[in-house]
Amino acid sequence: QDIDIKKLSTFDVDYIFLQIRSKSAGEISRVNGICTECQNENIVEIDLSKINIDNINSEDKIIELTNTISIKMKYPNYNDVANNSNIFTSELNTTELIFEMIHICMHSIMTDDDNILIKDESKEEIDNFINSLTTAQFEKIMNFIQELPTLSHVEKYNCNKCEKENEISLNGLQDFF
Numbered sequence: 001q002d003i004d005i006k007k008l009s010t011f012d013v014d015y016i017f018l019q020i021r022s023k024s025a026g027e028i029s030r031v032n033g034i035c036t037e038c039q040n041e042n043i044v045e046i047d048l049s050k051i052n053i054d055n056i057n058s059e060d061k062i063i064e065l066t067n068t069i070s071i072k073m074k075y076p077n078y079n080d081v082a083n084n085s086n087i088f089t090s091e092l093n094t095t096e097l098i099f100e101m102i103h104i105c106m107h108s109i110m111t112d113d114d115n116i117l118i119k120d121e122s123k124e125e126i127d128n129f130i131n132s133l134t135t136a137q138f139e140k141i142m143n144f145i146q147e148l149p150t151l152s153h154v155e156k157y158n159c160n161k162c163e164k165e166n167e168i169s170l171n172g173l174q175d176f177f
Contacts, residue, residue, distance in 0.1 A: 006079035014151040014173040022048035033168040035159035074107040
């Protein structure tokens with residue numbers, strides 16, 4: 001009762017939904033896997049009780065851009081993502097989607113003299129700041145985005161037609177159902 005779901009990270013909410021599903025509908029989920037050898041469709045059973053979230057780090061992530069400027073990053077929470085309708089539109093290209101995730105994950109810009117909260121700044125000012133970054137600085141932020149914890153699992157299976165060993169990679173809640 002003391003948990004505010006809006007403040008939970010997206011991966012925490014995914015994990016909770018996965019656990020609710022496993023307790024209500026069974027711990028086995030069946031997904032389709034296509035054999036890489038013969039293209040046969042296989043039903044692969046996934047034990048939901050063995051699913052974990054990788055790369056969780058409870059420490060704040062500080063990205064040093066220069067000797068005097070750093071960015072404090074945060075994991076996206078459910079409310080941030082749910083209230084950003086841009087993420088759910090098919091009109092965004094990959095670059096625009098990355099910028100949206102950067103906006104969501106940036107908490108503050110820290111200098112020797114100031115701590116600027118991103119939530120208090122306009123989207124245009126944040127975009128200008130991001131666009132002013134060097135390639136190396138931008139890559140540091142991209143590494144954070146690419147390494148966000150996620151609900152993921154790799155399941156190995158043998159094709160029921162040709163017996164070739166295959167694997168299916170599931171990432172994000174939608175892949176498990």
